[in-house]
Amino acid sequence: MPDIPSAIRPERGIAIGAFSRLGQSAVLPVGVALRLLDPPMRWIQRMIGARQMAYVFLLPNFVFFGLFVFLPIGINIVFSVTGGTALFPSQRPYVGGDQFAYLFDCGSYLDPASCREDHFWRGVANTAKFIVFQVTAMVLISLVTALVLNMKIRGRGFFRAVYFFPVLLSPVVVALIWKWILQRDGLLNAAITTLGGQKILFFVDPSWAMFWAVFVSVWAHMGFYTLILLAGLQAIPADLYEAAEMDATPRWRVLIRITLPLLWPNMIVVIVLALIKGAQTFDEVFVLTGGGPGTATLMVVQYIYETAFSSQVQNFGLAAAASVVLGVVLFVLTLLQFAAARRKEV
């Protein structure tokens, strides 16, 4: 260490030594525990062979996954084939596919009013509408933001942080902030009236309510997707751009021929993740609009929540059946994500 003044060196040495000793004493119990585990692990390895040991190491994780993911899915499926209001499955009468039959009893699936459980289908229609607008807006805005943040602009670090900051906020906080901005006497209406306009009741008009639900959702989550796209942009080899520059290729052509094709795997991930997140939308929209006006922003997850918990007859069976339907849709979207990820690896 020739560049470090000798007067500093001993202090650093002491500090490093102290930290090292502290670290050693901290991991001491872990070391003891591992040493205790050693004999049984050796015994297991002798019994099942080295190749099977992978399963032993996977077991703890698998137990937790089974307890907190597979078991609830199983319980949900059991609930979906039972009726009544009792909480415990053993006390609930078996009704077979009645809950699903009730959900799918429609004159036309395109007209929620013709369905027996019209609220579910209104939720489906709203969620579909929300996904179309939200995913499109999310991908486009995130892409533009990532492209700008990838340029050498002044205050780039600051802007990257600013766009990511809403992702750290709780969805309820996000929705409450925007509710205060958008309500009758909120900030936006104050600005509109100051400029001589009339107050707009954003939460009374169905189109405005859906617009703001999409807007707030994009505002809150675009930082995350921007980050994914930014990582993708930075992984594009710089020599491709240099070659394009030497050929005097126009900027729009560089974007279409180099940037977008090489960013496509990241775009697929962003699209699929946004689709899944859109289908699961609940908290922000619930706090912002309460599903209204009427049922104009009622989403499927809100329908499930209200059917199970907030309606007077807590209809767990019907809510579970709706959850299974949503689960199947999400499963398909997840398969899409896997396929997209595999394509990215290739």
Next chain:
Amino acid sequence: MRVATSVITSFLLSLLAATVFGGPVAAETTTLRMTWYSDGNEGEVMADLLKRFHAQNKDIEIVLDQVPYKAVNETLPVQLASGQGPDMARIVDMGGLSRFALDMRPFLKDPTYWETNFGPFLEWMRPAGDTKAIPGFMTQLTVTGPFVNKTLFEQAGVAMPGEQSTWEDWAKAVKQVADKVQAPFPLALDRSGHRFYALAVSQGTQVFGANGEPDVVDDGFKRAAQLVYDWHKSGVMSKELWGSVSGTAYRGANDEFKNAQVVMYLSGSWQISQFAKTIGDAFDWVAVPNPCGPGGCSSMPGGAGLVAFKTTQHPKEVARVMEYLASEPVLAEFYSRSLFVPGHLGLAKKGIDYPTAGPDAAAALKVFTVSAAQISPIAYRTQGYGNSRIVLNAVISRLGQAVSGETTLEDAYKRITADVAQQISERNKK
């Protein structure tokens, strides 16, 4: 070494002493949990009373869990169904939760006192078919009724309709006032089934058919629904309450009333304490008798009860707490300090003093107490019906859709009938 030995010896001795002398005393203290929601200051009053109870009964400690109203309606039923509920709770859906209620009769010193003073309200808390159980008492009797911003009427120079005025008279008057003073809410009705039924009962709805089962959509109901629908069209009511949220979500106009944006606010007696505190001298407000219609001038009763649950491990101790809280002097103090209409027949007869109430609050309490005596039997029957909340929720959910322009009133009627039938059938599945 000697020091260490003496330290260890004294530590062991003190441990032994704590086990011998302190152990049994600590083990005898029973801890009970009470879930409580508040509209005004009643949580503070209850905490104070429970502290006093504990001072007199060292063997019982009560943990008061103060929760939002929504938690009492949505979380508590699941807690109770899973056997993990509290020992007692202040609830409003007394019929819906009656299957979890504890019949305290075997543990009460004087069940007759309860029958005499809470008799009609006990029916609201009993499971269907049970005519004797004593599960709790009323922490308040609520009466639905309108609050009026008197100052806005004075500023507009419009005369306030008098007693026996109809809903139409009031709608006309509040619209005039709102137009003159630029108030955004001429008439506000909480987005609640109870408030709608204050209108529907006065329009002559009978709620039940000849077979005793709900027959919700009758002529009186349609008259009331049409009024609400038309008021939204004509601007007497703003869509911000009934039209801006979905499903069974409750929306009140407390903040709007406090900010003098509402001319007439149909809510109820539980708001008095809150308005007295938050409005102060900002403007003059009055409670007025329920407006009238072809079915009379009755409003809707309601209320909250403190109910004991059968999942408790300590029914005797729970009964002791309930006896203390339901005793005449304690309950009189509770009603008096919380500014509540009494749900105790003896106290209602004697009258409650409200020394902390200002002139506005005192006058409002008087109006609601008089209204309570004029409530029609059909309104009481609707409130006491075990599935009443199914009816009330179906009504607000579907009327909300009609008001927001999503469906027609005719569609809403069909859906209300179907929703009520479907939910009652689901509840009856065993």
